[in-house]
Amino acid sequence: MIKESTASAFLFHVDGDGVCRTALVWHPRLEEWLPAGGHIEADEGAAEAAVREVREETGFDAELLPGPSLALPAGFPHTAPVAPWWVVEMDACADNHTREPHRHIDHVFVARVHERGADEGAVHEVRWFTEQEASEAEGLAEDSRLQLKALFAMISDGSLTVAA
Structure with missing residues (x-):
């Protein structure tokens, strides 16, 4: 079986009214709402690919939030990239x-x-969903819906901060 590395990102913004929303893109071939994402190029790491894919597909500049990971040992001589929240096959x-x-x-x-301005330069249709809208939206991939449910719960309980 051929295996290919990809990267995706759930993009969040808290509006001036205090409502948290996530941006999803319409994938025309799969006909589903998904987080922005795509293949990791040979000259980039997963975190770099996620930022690039968000920019290409939504037109937004993303700031990655580090996923859960162990701290490197004191004195470790190498730099750690931003850790993903999940790695799934x-x-x-x-x-x-x-x-x-x-x-x-x-x-x-x-x-x-x-900034949640116009999605200039986006190559896909972008829609911002509240937690409630994401839980009910037609055409939202079920795996993405489950991940969003977990992320919105973490935002609600304060264990994930997405406000700038």
Whole structure:
């Protein structure tokens, strides 16, 4: 089975009214609302790919929020990139990268934007969802809905801060 590394990011913003929303993109081939994401290029890491994909697909500049991870030992001589929140393996149908069924190893990040203006330059339709809207939206991928439910719960209980 062919396996390809991908990166995606759940993008959040807290509006002036205090309401937290997440931006999802309409994936025209899959016909679903998904977090921005795509393949990791040969010259970038997963975190870099997530930021690039958010910019390409939504037009927004994302700030990645570090996922849960262990601190490096004192004196460790290397830099750690921003850790993903999840790494998941999922079946993928043929696409423009691989012409046969394969698997994506997706590095899932959480990010925020400071300004939620127009999505200029976006290559996909972008929609901002409240927690309630995400729980009820038609066409939202079920795995994304489950991840959003967990993330919104963490925002509600204060264990995840997405406000700038």
